Amino acid sequence: MEHLTRAGREFIPWFGQTENGYLYMLTKSDNVNGILDLPHNGHSILTWSLNNTEVSKEFEIGAPSFERRLQAARKVQEAGYRIRIRLDPIVPIPGWKQLMPIPFGRSSKL
Secondary structure (H helix, E strand, O other): OHHHHOHHHHHHHHHHOOOOOOEEEEEOOOOOHHHOOOOOOOOEEEEEEEOOHHHHHHHOOOOOOHHHHHHHHHHHHHOOOEEEEEEOOOOOOOOHHHHOHHHHHHHOOO
């Protein structure tokens, strides 16, 4: 939604000027180029919700792939932002216990 609302371009610099405030953004988006150059001053934490590819295909229709989200997280991390990775939702599909370690291992390389 950032490409429509441009909320990040408004809020990130504002929180970057505060002494005690932090912006916590939760997203599935890979649309981060518009915020890479903003003066965040370490006061914005960007968090990606990731899931196994099989779960994502079934329940996150239209969302960027796991790899595209990881690439977006790397970009903002390289721009100095703090990042977090959330593995959710954990959906009980057949074989979910075998599928969940895949995102853990791949996201731990950030």
